[in-house]
Amino acid sequence: MSLYPLKFIPQFAEVLWGGIKLNKVLNKDIDTCKSIGESWEISGVKGKVSLISNGKFKGISLDTLIGVYKHEIAGDKVYERYGNEFPLLIKFIDANDALSIQVHPDDALAKERHNSFGKTEMWYVLEAEKGAELISGFNKEVTRDEYIQKLESKDIESILTKHSVKSGDAFFIPAGRVHAIGKGILLAEIQQTSNVTYRLYDFDRKDANGNLRELHTEQAVDAINYTYYKDLKVDYNVKPNEASEVASCQYFTTNILELSESYIKTINVKDSFVIYMCLEGEIEIVYYILEKESLKKGECILIPASLNMVELIPNENSILLEVYI
Template sequence: MSLYPLKFQPILKDKIWGGSKLKTVLNKDFSPLPNAGESWEISGVEGDISVVSNGNLAGNNLEELIEVYMGDLVGDKVYDQFGMEFPLLIKFIDANDVLSIQVHPDDELSKERHNAFGKTEMWYVIEADKGSELIVGFNQEVDKAKYVAKLEEGKLEEILNNEPVKKGSCFFIPAGRVHAIGKGILLAEIQQTSDVTYRMYDWNRTDDQGNPRELHTELAVDAIDYSFEKKYRTDYETEINKSKELVRCPYFTTNTLEFDKQIEKDYSQLDSFVIYMCLDGDFTIESEDGITTEVTKGETVLIPAALENVILFPKGKTEILEVYIK
Protein backbone atom coordinates (compact mmCIF):
# COMPACT_ATOMS: atom_id res chain seq x y z
CA MET A 1 0.00 0.00 0.00
CA SER A 2 1.45 3.36 -1.05
CA LEU A 3 2.34 5.93 1.57
CA TYR A 4 0.71 9.37 1.66
CA PRO A 5 0.60 12.37 4.07
CA LEU A 6 -0.55 10.92 7.40
CA LYS A 7 -2.72 12.50 10.07
CA PHE A 8 -3.09 11.01 13.55
CA GLN A 9 -5.71 11.04 16.27
CA PRO A 10 -4.59 13.62 18.85
CA ILE A 11 -3.87 12.17 22.30
CA LEU A 12 -5.26 14.71 24.75
CA LYS A 13 -3.97 15.03 28.31
CA ASP A 14 -5.92 16.50 31.23
CA LYS A 15 -3.64 18.72 33.31
CA ILE A 16 -4.12 20.63 36.55
CA TRP A 17 -2.86 23.72 34.71
CA GLY A 18 -4.70 23.09 31.40
CA GLY A 19 -7.34 25.33 29.83
CA SER A 20 -9.63 25.68 26.82
CA LYS A 21 -7.42 27.06 24.02
CA LEU A 22 -6.70 23.66 22.48
CA LYS A 23 -10.45 23.54 21.83
CA THR A 24 -11.19 27.18 21.01
CA VAL A 25 -8.00 28.14 19.11
CA LEU A 26 -6.68 24.86 17.68
CA ASN A 27 -10.04 23.20 16.99
CA LYS A 28 -9.69 20.24 19.39
CA ASP A 29 -13.38 20.81 20.22
CA PHE A 30 -14.02 17.06 20.33
CA SER A 31 -12.13 16.89 23.64
CA PRO A 32 -14.19 15.72 26.64
CA LEU A 33 -11.47 16.89 29.05
CA PRO A 34 -12.26 19.87 31.30
CA ASN A 35 -8.62 21.02 31.45
CA ALA A 36 -6.95 19.85 28.25
CA GLY A 37 -3.35 20.92 28.77
CA GLU A 38 -1.57 18.92 26.06
CA SER A 39 -2.40 17.48 22.67
CA TRP A 40 0.14 14.86 21.67
CA GLU A 41 -0.02 15.18 17.90
CA ILE A 42 2.53 12.52 16.95
CA SER A 43 3.85 10.17 19.61
CA GLY A 44 5.86 6.98 19.77
CA VAL A 45 5.90 6.98 23.59
CA GLU A 46 5.03 3.56 24.99
CA GLY A 47 1.38 3.53 26.04
CA ASP A 48 0.62 6.59 23.93
CA ILE A 49 1.45 5.55 20.37
CA SER A 50 -0.33 7.63 17.72
CA VAL A 51 -2.96 6.04 15.49
CA VAL A 52 -3.54 7.11 11.86
CA SER A 53 -6.85 8.91 11.30
CA ASN A 54 -6.93 9.40 7.50
CA GLY A 55 -6.80 7.31 4.32
CA ASN A 56 -6.29 3.59 3.76
CA LEU A 57 -3.94 3.22 6.73
CA ALA A 58 -6.44 4.63 9.26
CA GLY A 59 -6.46 2.56 12.44
CA ASN A 60 -2.82 1.51 12.21
CA ASN A 61 -0.48 2.90 14.83
CA LEU A 62 2.89 4.53 14.27
CA GLU A 63 4.89 1.53 15.49
CA GLU A 64 3.06 -0.78 13.08
CA LEU A 65 3.77 1.59 10.20
CA ILE A 66 7.49 1.73 11.01
CA GLU A 67 7.61 -2.06 11.18
CA VAL A 68 6.13 -2.34 7.66
CA TYR A 69 7.57 0.70 5.87
CA MET A 70 10.84 1.27 7.78
CA GLY A 71 13.01 3.81 5.95
CA ASP A 72 10.27 4.65 3.46
CA LEU A 73 8.35 6.14 6.36
CA VAL A 74 11.02 7.69 8.58
CA GLY A 75 14.13 7.76 6.37
CA ASP A 76 16.87 5.13 6.13
CA LYS A 77 19.27 7.01 8.39
CA VAL A 78 16.58 7.59 11.01
CA TYR A 79 15.50 3.94 10.89
CA ASP A 80 19.10 2.74 11.24
CA GLN A 81 19.51 4.91 14.33
CA PHE A 82 16.16 4.49 16.09
CA GLY A 83 14.66 1.30 14.69
CA MET A 84 11.03 0.87 15.75
CA GLU A 85 10.99 3.93 18.02
CA PHE A 86 9.78 7.17 16.45
CA PRO A 87 12.37 9.75 17.53
CA LEU A 88 10.21 12.85 18.10
CA LEU A 89 7.23 13.74 20.26
CA ILE A 90 5.13 16.56 18.79
CA LYS A 91 2.77 18.51 21.07
CA PHE A 92 0.53 21.53 21.43
CA ILE A 93 0.42 22.87 25.01
CA ASP A 94 -2.12 25.21 26.59
CA ALA A 95 -1.05 26.63 29.96
CA ASN A 96 -3.98 28.24 31.75
CA ASP A 97 -1.77 28.34 34.83
CA VAL A 98 1.98 28.19 35.35
CA LEU A 99 3.57 24.73 35.03
CA SER A 100 5.97 23.29 37.56
CA ILE A 101 9.61 24.32 37.42
CA GLN A 102 11.33 21.34 35.89
CA VAL A 103 14.35 19.94 34.12
CA HIS A 104 14.95 17.00 31.79
CA PRO A 105 18.02 14.73 31.95
CA ASP A 106 20.27 14.26 28.93
CA ASP A 107 20.69 11.04 26.95
CA GLU A 108 23.49 9.68 29.14
CA LEU A 109 21.72 10.23 32.46
CA SER A 110 18.34 9.08 31.10
CA LYS A 111 19.85 5.86 29.80
CA GLU A 112 21.58 5.21 33.11
CA ARG A 113 18.53 5.94 35.28
CA HIS A 114 15.50 5.14 33.10
CA ASN A 115 16.79 3.22 30.05
CA ALA A 116 15.28 6.04 27.98
CA PHE A 117 16.32 8.93 25.75
CA GLY A 118 16.92 12.35 27.26
CA LYS A 119 14.72 15.28 26.40
CA THR A 120 15.96 18.22 24.40
CA GLU A 121 13.05 20.34 23.19
CA MET A 122 11.95 23.67 21.75
CA TRP A 123 8.96 25.98 22.16
CA TYR A 124 7.24 28.18 19.60
CA VAL A 125 4.57 30.51 21.03
CA ILE A 126 1.28 30.48 19.10
CA GLU A 127 -0.62 32.84 21.40
CA ALA A 128 0.20 34.61 24.65
CA ASP A 129 -1.94 36.69 26.98
CA LYS A 130 -0.63 40.16 27.79
CA GLY A 131 2.10 39.94 30.43
CA SER A 132 2.73 36.20 29.95
CA GLU A 133 6.21 34.89 30.75
CA LEU A 134 8.25 31.73 30.45
CA ILE A 135 10.98 30.60 32.83
CA VAL A 136 14.12 29.60 30.91
CA GLY A 137 17.51 29.09 32.58
CA PHE A 138 19.11 31.14 35.35
CA ASN A 139 19.39 34.93 35.65
CA GLN A 140 22.86 34.83 37.22
CA GLU A 141 25.88 32.60 37.73
CA VAL A 142 24.74 29.59 39.75
CA ASP A 143 26.44 26.44 41.03
CA LYS A 144 24.99 23.34 42.64
CA ALA A 145 25.45 24.63 46.20
CA LYS A 146 23.75 27.95 45.49
CA TYR A 147 20.86 26.22 43.72
CA VAL A 148 20.29 23.80 46.61
CA ALA A 149 20.43 26.63 49.16
CA LYS A 150 17.83 28.69 47.25
CA LEU A 151 15.58 25.65 46.86
CA GLU A 152 15.74 24.82 50.58
CA GLU A 153 15.06 28.46 51.51
CA GLY A 154 12.00 28.54 49.26
CA LYS A 155 13.63 31.27 47.17
CA LEU A 156 14.26 29.41 43.90
CA GLU A 157 12.46 32.09 41.89
CA GLU A 158 15.17 34.61 42.78
CA ILE A 159 17.72 32.89 40.52
CA LEU A 160 15.43 31.95 37.60
CA ASN A 161 15.27 33.86 34.32
CA ASN A 162 11.83 35.17 33.33
CA GLU A 163 11.16 35.87 29.64
CA PRO A 164 8.20 38.00 28.46
CA VAL A 165 6.70 36.35 25.36
CA LYS A 166 4.36 37.08 22.49
CA LYS A 167 3.18 35.26 19.38
CA GLY A 168 6.24 33.95 17.51
CA SER A 169 8.61 33.86 20.48
CA CYS A 170 10.94 30.86 20.17
CA PHE A 171 13.12 29.09 22.74
CA PHE A 172 15.50 26.14 22.49
CA ILE A 173 15.55 24.05 25.68
CA PRO A 174 18.48 21.62 25.69
CA ALA A 175 18.41 18.81 28.24
CA GLY A 176 19.58 20.17 31.60
CA ARG A 177 18.11 23.67 31.21
CA VAL A 178 15.68 24.63 33.98
CA HIS A 179 12.33 25.83 32.57
CA ALA A 180 8.59 26.35 33.06
CA ILE A 181 5.74 27.48 30.82
CA GLY A 182 3.88 30.44 32.29
CA LYS A 183 0.20 31.21 32.55
CA GLY A 184 -1.72 32.27 29.44
CA ILE A 185 0.56 30.69 26.83
CA LEU A 186 -0.37 28.41 23.94
CA LEU A 187 2.65 26.88 22.22
CA ALA A 188 3.98 24.16 19.96
CA GLU A 189 6.59 21.84 21.47
CA ILE A 190 8.99 19.66 19.49
CA GLN A 191 11.06 17.26 21.58
CA GLN A 192 12.92 13.99 21.72
CA THR A 193 10.75 10.95 22.36
CA SER A 194 10.92 10.90 26.13
CA ASP A 195 8.49 11.45 28.98
CA VAL A 196 11.16 11.82 31.68
CA THR A 197 10.61 15.01 33.64
CA TYR A 198 12.01 16.06 37.02
CA ARG A 199 9.78 18.53 38.91
CA MET A 200 11.82 20.80 41.14
CA TYR A 201 9.06 23.08 42.46
CA ASP A 202 5.28 23.15 41.92
CA TRP A 203 4.15 26.39 43.58
CA ASN A 204 2.79 24.44 46.59
CA ARG A 205 -0.17 23.23 44.50
CA THR A 206 -2.39 20.33 45.48
CA ASP A 207 -4.62 18.04 43.42
CA ASP A 208 -8.38 17.47 43.83
CA GLN A 209 -7.70 15.33 46.90
CA GLY A 210 -5.50 17.98 48.49
CA ASN A 211 -2.27 16.09 47.81
CA PRO A 212 0.85 17.84 46.47
CA ARG A 213 2.23 16.50 43.20
CA GLU A 214 5.39 14.40 43.37
CA LEU A 215 8.67 16.30 43.23
CA HIS A 216 12.03 14.96 42.05
CA THR A 217 14.38 17.43 43.73
CA GLU A 218 17.19 14.95 44.41
CA LEU A 219 17.12 13.49 40.89
CA ALA A 220 17.12 17.01 39.43
CA VAL A 221 20.29 18.18 41.16
CA ASP A 222 22.61 16.12 38.95
CA ALA A 223 20.54 16.70 35.80
CA ILE A 224 20.71 20.50 35.85
CA ASP A 225 23.04 22.46 33.59
CA TYR A 226 24.09 25.29 35.92
CA SER A 227 25.62 27.47 33.22
CA PHE A 228 24.34 31.03 32.80
CA GLU A 229 23.50 32.43 29.36
CA LYS A 230 23.18 36.12 28.57
CA LYS A 231 20.41 35.38 26.05
CA TYR A 232 18.03 32.42 25.92
CA ARG A 233 15.56 33.57 23.29
CA THR A 234 16.09 32.33 19.71
CA ASP A 235 16.38 35.13 17.15
CA TYR A 236 15.22 34.37 13.62
CA GLU A 237 14.01 36.02 10.43
CA THR A 238 10.85 35.37 8.46
CA GLU A 239 10.29 35.76 4.74
CA ILE A 240 6.93 35.15 3.12
CA ASN A 241 6.78 31.97 1.03
CA LYS A 242 10.17 30.69 2.24
CA SER A 243 11.11 28.23 4.97
CA LYS A 244 13.27 29.97 7.57
CA GLU A 245 15.21 28.05 10.19
CA LEU A 246 14.28 28.41 13.85
CA VAL A 247 16.31 25.64 15.51
CA ARG A 248 18.81 23.07 14.30
CA CYS A 249 20.25 20.49 16.68
CA PRO A 250 21.27 16.82 16.41
CA TYR A 251 17.74 15.76 17.37
CA PHE A 252 15.62 17.90 15.04
CA THR A 253 15.50 20.89 12.72
CA THR A 254 12.48 23.19 12.85
CA ASN A 255 11.61 25.86 10.30
CA THR A 256 8.82 28.39 10.19
CA LEU A 257 6.96 28.84 6.89
CA GLU A 258 4.43 31.56 6.20
CA PHE A 259 2.95 31.33 2.73
CA ASP A 260 0.11 32.78 0.69
CA LYS A 261 0.81 31.15 -2.66
CA GLN A 262 1.59 27.70 -4.03
CA ILE A 263 4.86 26.26 -2.62
CA GLU A 264 6.75 23.33 -4.10
CA LYS A 265 8.84 21.39 -1.60
CA ASP A 266 11.69 19.16 -2.79
CA TYR A 267 12.85 16.76 -0.06
CA SER A 268 14.86 14.46 -2.35
CA GLN A 269 18.11 15.33 -0.55
CA LEU A 270 16.61 14.82 2.90
CA ASP A 271 16.76 11.32 4.40
CA SER A 272 13.97 11.93 6.91
CA PHE A 273 10.24 12.22 7.42
CA VAL A 274 8.85 15.78 7.53
CA ILE A 275 6.19 17.04 9.94
CA TYR A 276 3.91 20.01 9.34
CA MET A 277 2.18 21.67 12.32
CA CYS A 278 -0.50 24.06 11.09
CA LEU A 279 -0.54 27.09 13.38
CA ASP A 280 -2.80 29.34 11.34
CA GLY A 281 -4.83 29.11 8.14
CA ASP A 282 -5.66 26.05 6.02
CA PHE A 283 -3.86 24.39 3.12
CA THR A 284 -3.86 21.39 0.81
CA ILE A 285 -0.94 19.00 0.27
CA GLU A 286 -0.64 17.41 -3.16
CA SER A 287 1.78 14.50 -3.33
CA GLU A 288 3.53 13.04 -6.40
CA ASP A 289 0.78 10.53 -7.16
CA GLY A 290 -1.87 13.25 -7.18
CA ILE A 291 -3.29 12.43 -3.72
CA THR A 292 -4.53 15.55 -1.95
CA THR A 293 -4.68 16.03 1.81
CA GLU A 294 -6.61 18.88 3.44
CA VAL A 295 -4.98 20.42 6.52
CA THR A 296 -6.70 22.87 8.86
CA LYS A 297 -5.48 25.04 11.74
CA GLY A 298 -4.45 22.89 14.69
CA GLU A 299 -3.73 19.78 12.62
CA THR A 300 -0.39 18.01 12.28
CA VAL A 301 0.69 15.92 9.28
CA LEU A 302 3.57 13.52 8.75
CA ILE A 303 5.08 13.44 5.25
CA PRO A 304 6.75 10.03 4.79
CA ALA A 305 10.39 10.07 3.66
CA ALA A 306 9.41 8.28 0.44
CA LEU A 307 7.43 11.35 -0.68
CA GLU A 308 10.26 13.44 -2.05
CA ASN A 309 8.15 16.16 -3.65
CA VAL A 310 4.95 17.77 -2.43
CA ILE A 311 3.07 20.94 -3.38
CA LEU A 312 1.36 23.10 -0.76
CA PHE A 313 -1.71 25.15 -1.72
CA PRO A 314 -2.77 27.70 0.94
CA LYS A 315 -6.28 29.02 1.41
CA GLY A 316 -5.26 32.54 2.31
CA LYS A 317 -2.22 33.27 4.46
CA THR A 318 -1.07 30.14 6.29
CA GLU A 319 1.59 29.52 8.92
CA ILE A 320 3.18 26.14 9.63
CA LEU A 321 6.17 24.68 11.41
CA GLU A 322 8.24 22.28 9.29
CA VAL A 323 10.14 19.66 11.30
CA TYR A 324 12.63 16.97 10.26
CA ILE A 325 15.90 15.30 11.26
CA LYS A 326 19.05 16.27 9.39
Protein backbone atom coordinates in the same frame (compact mmCIF):
# COMPACT_ATOMS: atom_id res chain seq x y z
CA MET B 1 1.13 -0.26 -0.89
CA SER B 2 2.17 3.31 -1.51
CA LEU B 3 2.67 5.60 1.46
CA TYR B 4 0.96 8.96 1.74
CA PRO B 5 0.85 11.96 4.12
CA LEU B 6 -0.24 10.60 7.51
CA LYS B 7 -2.56 12.29 10.00
CA PHE B 8 -3.11 11.07 13.56
CA ILE B 9 -5.68 11.03 16.35
CA PRO B 10 -4.64 13.61 18.98
CA GLN B 11 -4.24 12.39 22.56
CA PHE B 12 -5.37 14.85 25.22
CA ALA B 13 -4.08 15.25 28.77
CA GLU B 14 -6.28 16.69 31.51
CA VAL B 15 -4.04 18.51 34.03
CA LEU B 16 -4.52 21.02 36.83
CA TRP B 17 -2.85 23.81 34.82
CA GLY B 18 -4.76 23.21 31.55
CA GLY B 19 -7.49 25.29 29.94
CA ILE B 20 -9.83 25.44 26.93
CA LYS B 21 -7.67 27.09 24.24
CA LEU B 22 -6.90 23.82 22.47
CA ASN B 23 -10.61 23.79 21.68
CA LYS B 24 -11.27 27.51 21.27
CA VAL B 25 -8.13 28.43 19.31
CA LEU B 26 -6.96 25.20 17.66
CA ASN B 27 -10.40 23.63 17.11
CA LYS B 28 -9.69 20.41 19.01
CA ASP B 29 -12.70 18.24 19.79
CA ILE B 30 -12.45 18.65 23.55
CA ASP B 31 -14.99 18.94 26.37
CA THR B 32 -14.54 22.55 27.47
CA CYS B 33 -15.62 21.62 30.98
CA LYS B 34 -12.25 19.89 31.36
CA SER B 35 -8.83 21.45 31.91
CA ILE B 36 -6.88 20.09 28.95
CA GLY B 37 -3.23 21.10 28.92
CA GLU B 38 -1.68 18.98 26.20
CA SER B 39 -2.57 17.61 22.81
CA TRP B 40 -0.09 14.93 21.75
CA GLU B 41 -0.23 15.22 17.98
CA ILE B 42 2.40 12.70 16.89
CA SER B 43 3.89 10.35 19.48
CA GLY B 44 6.10 7.30 19.61
CA VAL B 45 6.16 7.24 23.43
CA LYS B 46 5.51 3.71 24.72
CA GLY B 47 1.93 3.42 25.94
CA LYS B 48 0.93 6.58 24.04
CA VAL B 49 1.85 5.76 20.45
CA SER B 50 -0.24 7.67 17.91
CA LEU B 51 -2.89 6.00 15.76
CA ILE B 52 -3.32 7.00 12.12
CA SER B 53 -6.59 8.79 11.37
CA ASN B 54 -6.66 8.96 7.55
CA GLY B 55 -6.44 6.75 4.48
CA LYS B 56 -5.95 3.02 4.12
CA PHE B 57 -3.80 2.76 7.29
CA LYS B 58 -6.47 4.34 9.51
CA GLY B 59 -6.42 2.81 13.00
CA ILE B 60 -2.86 1.43 12.68
CA SER B 61 -0.25 2.63 15.18
CA LEU B 62 2.76 4.63 14.05
CA ASP B 63 5.28 2.11 15.42
CA THR B 64 3.50 -0.77 13.67
CA LEU B 65 3.67 1.05 10.36
CA ILE B 66 7.35 1.91 10.84
CA GLY B 67 7.97 -1.77 11.61
CA VAL B 68 6.63 -2.63 8.15
CA TYR B 69 7.85 0.29 6.07
CA LYS B 70 10.98 1.18 8.08
CA HIS B 71 13.20 3.35 5.83
CA GLU B 72 10.28 4.47 3.66
CA ILE B 73 8.69 6.33 6.56
CA ALA B 74 11.66 7.48 8.60
CA GLY B 75 14.44 7.76 6.00
CA ASP B 76 17.61 5.64 5.89
CA LYS B 77 19.71 7.64 8.36
CA VAL B 78 16.86 8.17 10.79
CA TYR B 79 15.87 4.49 10.76
CA GLU B 80 19.47 3.35 11.23
CA ARG B 81 19.70 5.63 14.28
CA TYR B 82 16.32 4.99 15.91
CA GLY B 83 14.89 1.77 14.44
CA ASN B 84 11.14 1.32 14.92
CA GLU B 85 10.97 3.98 17.66
CA PHE B 86 9.72 7.27 16.26
CA PRO B 87 12.23 9.89 17.48
CA LEU B 88 10.06 12.99 17.98
CA LEU B 89 7.06 13.96 20.09
CA ILE B 90 4.91 16.77 18.68
CA LYS B 91 2.54 18.65 21.00
CA PHE B 92 0.34 21.68 21.48
CA ILE B 93 0.30 23.00 25.06
CA ASP B 94 -2.27 25.29 26.73
CA ALA B 95 -0.96 26.74 30.00
CA ASN B 96 -4.02 28.29 31.63
CA ASP B 97 -1.87 28.31 34.77
CA ALA B 98 1.89 28.03 35.22
CA LEU B 99 3.54 24.64 34.81
CA SER B 100 5.94 23.37 37.44
CA ILE B 101 9.57 24.48 37.32
CA GLN B 102 11.34 21.47 35.84
CA VAL B 103 14.32 19.99 34.03
CA HIS B 104 14.89 17.03 31.70
CA PRO B 105 17.89 14.66 31.70
CA ASP B 106 20.19 14.27 28.71
CA ASP B 107 20.50 11.05 26.70
CA ALA B 108 23.19 9.47 28.89
CA LEU B 109 21.40 10.09 32.20
CA ALA B 110 17.98 9.15 30.83
CA LYS B 111 19.39 5.92 29.39
CA GLU B 112 21.05 5.02 32.69
CA ARG B 113 18.04 5.77 34.88
CA HIS B 114 15.00 5.20 32.68
CA ASN B 115 16.17 3.32 29.57
CA SER B 116 14.85 6.32 27.65
CA PHE B 117 16.05 9.07 25.37
CA GLY B 118 16.79 12.40 27.00
CA LYS B 119 14.60 15.40 26.32
CA THR B 120 15.77 18.37 24.32
CA GLU B 121 12.87 20.48 23.11
CA MET B 122 11.79 23.79 21.62
CA TRP B 123 8.75 26.03 21.99
CA TYR B 124 7.00 28.27 19.49
CA VAL B 125 4.47 30.65 21.09
CA LEU B 126 1.11 30.79 19.30
CA GLU B 127 -0.68 33.09 21.74
CA ALA B 128 0.27 34.87 24.94
CA GLU B 129 -1.97 36.84 27.25
CA LYS B 130 -0.87 40.29 28.37
CA GLY B 131 1.98 40.01 30.88
CA ALA B 132 2.62 36.33 30.16
CA GLU B 133 6.09 35.04 31.02
CA LEU B 134 8.03 31.82 30.84
CA ILE B 135 11.19 30.63 32.56
CA SER B 136 14.29 29.50 30.71
CA GLY B 137 17.68 29.21 32.40
CA PHE B 138 19.42 30.88 35.32
CA ASN B 139 19.84 34.65 35.62
CA LYS B 140 23.44 34.32 36.85
CA GLU B 141 26.13 31.72 37.41
CA VAL B 142 24.80 29.34 40.06
CA THR B 143 26.58 26.65 42.04
CA ARG B 144 24.98 23.36 42.88
CA ASP B 145 24.96 24.28 46.59
CA GLU B 146 23.36 27.66 45.94
CA TYR B 147 20.67 26.03 43.83
CA ILE B 148 19.89 23.55 46.63
CA GLN B 149 19.73 26.35 49.20
CA LYS B 150 17.36 28.41 47.04
CA LEU B 151 15.18 25.36 46.39
CA GLU B 152 14.95 24.44 50.07
CA SER B 153 14.00 28.02 51.00
CA LYS B 154 11.38 28.08 48.21
CA ASP B 155 13.19 30.99 46.59
CA ILE B 156 14.25 29.25 43.38
CA GLU B 157 12.47 31.80 41.19
CA SER B 158 14.95 34.49 42.31
CA ILE B 159 17.79 32.81 40.39
CA LEU B 160 15.83 32.01 37.22
CA THR B 161 15.36 34.12 34.08
CA LYS B 162 11.80 35.16 33.31
CA HIS B 163 11.07 36.10 29.71
CA SER B 164 8.10 38.20 28.62
CA VAL B 165 6.57 36.50 25.59
CA LYS B 166 4.33 37.26 22.63
CA SER B 167 3.05 35.37 19.61
CA GLY B 168 5.92 34.24 17.38
CA ASP B 169 8.54 33.98 20.12
CA ALA B 170 10.62 30.81 20.13
CA PHE B 171 12.82 29.15 22.74
CA PHE B 172 15.26 26.26 22.44
CA ILE B 173 15.43 24.17 25.63
CA PRO B 174 18.34 21.70 25.67
CA ALA B 175 18.34 18.87 28.19
CA GLY B 176 19.64 20.17 31.51
CA ARG B 177 18.14 23.67 31.28
CA VAL B 178 15.70 24.60 34.06
CA HIS B 179 12.46 25.91 32.56
CA ALA B 180 8.72 26.43 32.97
CA ILE B 181 5.84 27.58 30.78
CA GLY B 182 4.00 30.44 32.45
CA LYS B 183 0.32 31.22 32.79
CA GLY B 184 -1.59 32.39 29.72
CA ILE B 185 0.59 30.81 27.00
CA LEU B 186 -0.46 28.59 24.11
CA LEU B 187 2.45 27.03 22.26
CA ALA B 188 3.71 24.31 19.95
CA GLU B 189 6.36 21.98 21.35
CA ILE B 190 8.81 19.83 19.40
CA GLN B 191 10.87 17.41 21.48
CA GLN B 192 12.72 14.14 21.59
CA THR B 193 10.62 11.06 22.21
CA SER B 194 10.74 11.06 25.99
CA ASN B 195 8.29 11.50 28.84
CA VAL B 196 10.94 11.93 31.56
CA THR B 197 10.50 15.13 33.56
CA TYR B 198 12.06 16.08 36.89
CA ARG B 199 9.78 18.49 38.75
CA LEU B 200 11.80 20.91 40.92
CA TYR B 201 9.15 23.21 42.36
CA ASP B 202 5.38 23.35 41.95
CA PHE B 203 4.37 26.41 44.00
CA ASP B 204 2.95 24.10 46.72
CA ARG B 205 -0.07 23.31 44.55
CA LYS B 206 -2.28 20.34 45.36
CA ASP B 207 -3.86 17.88 42.95
CA ALA B 208 -7.57 17.03 42.73
CA ASN B 209 -7.22 14.79 45.79
CA GLY B 210 -5.62 17.51 47.90
CA ASN B 211 -2.11 16.06 47.67
CA LEU B 212 1.07 17.94 46.85
CA ARG B 213 2.46 16.78 43.50
CA GLU B 214 5.59 14.69 43.54
CA LEU B 215 8.93 16.50 43.28
CA HIS B 216 12.15 14.94 41.97
CA THR B 217 14.66 16.91 44.01
CA GLU B 218 17.50 14.39 44.23
CA GLN B 219 17.20 13.16 40.65
CA ALA B 220 17.23 16.69 39.28
CA VAL B 221 20.45 17.82 40.96
CA ASP B 222 22.61 15.75 38.62
CA ALA B 223 20.54 16.61 35.54
CA ILE B 224 20.81 20.41 35.77
CA ASN B 225 23.23 22.51 33.76
CA TYR B 226 24.12 25.34 36.16
CA THR B 227 25.80 27.52 33.53
CA TYR B 228 24.45 31.03 32.90
CA TYR B 229 23.57 31.87 29.30
CA LYS B 230 22.45 35.24 27.92
CA ASP B 231 19.77 35.86 25.30
CA LEU B 232 17.94 32.54 25.41
CA LYS B 233 15.08 33.69 23.20
CA VAL B 234 15.69 32.41 19.65
CA ASP B 235 16.50 35.12 17.10
CA TYR B 236 15.19 34.21 13.66
CA ASN B 237 14.08 35.96 10.46
CA VAL B 238 11.12 35.03 8.29
CA LYS B 239 11.26 35.17 4.49
CA PRO B 240 7.79 34.90 2.92
CA ASN B 241 7.12 31.69 1.00
CA GLU B 242 10.44 30.17 2.04
CA ALA B 243 11.51 27.83 4.83
CA SER B 244 13.13 30.03 7.51
CA GLU B 245 15.12 28.21 10.19
CA VAL B 246 14.01 28.74 13.78
CA ALA B 247 16.05 26.10 15.61
CA SER B 248 18.34 23.23 14.68
CA CYS B 249 20.18 20.58 16.69
CA GLN B 250 21.21 16.94 16.33
CA TYR B 251 17.66 15.84 17.25
CA PHE B 252 15.54 18.05 14.97
CA THR B 253 15.40 21.09 12.73
CA THR B 254 12.40 23.39 12.84
CA ASN B 255 11.60 25.95 10.14
CA ILE B 256 8.74 28.39 9.88
CA LEU B 257 6.77 28.87 6.66
CA GLU B 258 4.58 31.91 6.02
CA LEU B 259 2.84 31.01 2.79
CA SER B 260 0.74 33.12 0.46
CA GLU B 261 1.67 31.08 -2.63
CA SER B 262 2.63 27.53 -3.58
CA TYR B 263 5.67 25.97 -1.89
CA ILE B 264 7.39 22.83 -3.18
CA LYS B 265 9.27 20.60 -0.73
CA THR B 266 11.72 17.95 -1.93
CA ILE B 267 11.65 15.28 0.77
CA ASN B 268 14.31 12.66 0.06
CA VAL B 269 17.13 15.23 -0.06
CA LYS B 270 16.89 15.38 3.75
CA ASP B 271 16.66 11.57 4.10
CA SER B 272 14.07 12.14 6.82
CA PHE B 273 10.32 12.32 7.28
CA VAL B 274 8.92 15.86 7.42
CA ILE B 275 6.21 17.05 9.82
CA TYR B 276 4.00 20.08 9.23
CA MET B 277 2.16 21.80 12.08
CA CYS B 278 -0.48 24.23 10.80
CA LEU B 279 -0.62 27.30 13.05
CA GLU B 280 -2.75 29.59 10.89
CA GLY B 281 -4.88 29.20 7.78
CA GLU B 282 -5.38 26.08 5.70
CA ILE B 283 -3.31 24.37 3.02
CA GLU B 284 -3.69 21.65 0.45
CA ILE B 285 -0.89 19.10 0.17
CA VAL B 286 -0.44 17.67 -3.33
CA TYR B 287 1.55 14.45 -3.78
CA TYR B 288 1.89 11.83 -6.53
CA ILE B 289 0.86 14.65 -8.90
CA LEU B 290 -2.90 14.24 -8.43
CA GLU B 291 -3.37 13.04 -4.85
CA LYS B 292 -4.31 15.63 -2.21
CA GLU B 293 -4.66 16.00 1.56
CA SER B 294 -5.83 19.07 3.48
CA LEU B 295 -4.30 20.54 6.62
CA LYS B 296 -6.14 23.07 8.79
CA LYS B 297 -5.16 25.25 11.72
CA GLY B 298 -4.37 23.06 14.74
CA GLU B 299 -3.63 19.96 12.65
CA CYS B 300 -0.35 18.13 12.05
CA ILE B 301 0.75 15.76 9.30
CA LEU B 302 3.72 13.47 8.69
CA ILE B 303 5.18 13.26 5.19
CA PRO B 304 7.02 9.90 4.80
CA ALA B 305 10.60 10.09 3.57
CA SER B 306 9.74 8.01 0.49
CA LEU B 307 7.58 10.79 -0.96
CA ASN B 308 10.07 12.54 -3.21
CA MET B 309 8.19 15.81 -3.33
CA VAL B 310 5.07 17.53 -2.05
CA GLU B 311 3.50 20.84 -2.99
CA LEU B 312 1.86 23.01 -0.32
CA ILE B 313 -0.87 25.25 -1.68
CA PRO B 314 -2.35 27.74 0.82
CA ASN B 315 -6.07 28.41 0.56
CA GLU B 316 -5.36 31.63 2.45
CA ASN B 317 -2.29 33.15 4.08
CA SER B 318 -0.98 30.31 6.25
CA ILE B 319 1.71 29.73 8.85
CA LEU B 320 3.29 26.33 9.41
CA LEU B 321 6.16 24.80 11.32
CA GLU B 322 8.24 22.35 9.28
CA VAL B 323 10.10 19.73 11.32
CA TYR B 324 12.59 17.04 10.28
CA ILE B 325 15.79 15.35 11.41
